[in-house]
Amino acid sequence: AFSAVLKTRLALASRWLIMILGAFAILDVSDLDVTAVQMLAYLDSFLNLSIAHIGKTSITPWTIIYVVSLWLTLVIVTNRFQNWCTERLVSRSGVELGAGHAISVILKYAVVSIGFVVILQSAGVDLSALTVLAGALGLGLSFGLQNITSNVVSGLIVLVERPIKVGDRIEVSGVTGDVKNIALRATTIQT
Numbered sequence: 001a002f003s004a005v006l007k008t009r010l011a012l013a014s015r016w017l018i019m020i021l022g023a024f025a026i027l028d029v030s031d032l033d034v035t036a037v038q039m040l041a042y043l044d045s046f047l048n049l050s051i052a053h054i055g056k057t058s059i060t061p062w063t064i065i066y067v068v069s070l071w072l073t074l075v076i077v078t079n080r081f082q083n084w085c086t087e088r089l090v091s092r093s094g095v096e097l098g099a100g101h102a103i104s105v106i107l108k109y110a111v112v113s114i115g116f117v118v119i120l121q122s123a124g125v126d127l128s129a130l131t132v133l134a135g136a137l138g139l140g141l142s143f144g145l146q147n148i149t150s151n152v153v154s155g156l157i158v159l160v161e162r163p164i165k166v167g168d169r170i171e172v173s174g175v176t177g178d179v180k181n182i183a184l185r186a187t188t189i190q191t
Helices: 002-029 036-047 062-095 097-122 127-144 146-161
Strands: 052-054 057-059 167-174 175-181 189-190
Touching: 036 062, 057 062, 062 097, 062 189, 146 175, 146 189
Parallel strands: none
Antiparallel strands: 052 057, 167 175, 175 189
16 A cells, blocks of 8 residues: 555656656757746746735745645644554553544644644744734634534544444434444434
């Protein structure tokens, strides 16, 4: 399984490398009088073009690429760490799998949230300018998302307290079924 993923990634990287080298070769044999240094200068000027301003910070394509790539890396690393914790540590330590999974899910969301703020700060985005906007947005979301927030809190309680487990047979409002999956926002039951 790992080698198939590695082969796919290497094939994708090879395709991109061939396309980039092909573009340089086409420009080299064409009648355009453009050097690679000039192309890189154009690319650099495009990537440093100001798109928007947040407070005193200018948002450029470089900023977006930096934030998105680090955020994706953070999400991938935390997902792998969560899986590793669930598989290795929880199964060997004797802690109930559901409680260990709940703890790893909570830690993952906390690390991703704090990490995203750190990534934005390291990109030079001044978050103090967004505090009023975030407060207004939070107030609006709190009214609009009360049901979802209630579901998330209920999901946390189910994950931590474990009143039901995967495989249990339950009845809710006259519907009987087997619990197939317990997640943060919803519990899946097969009738």
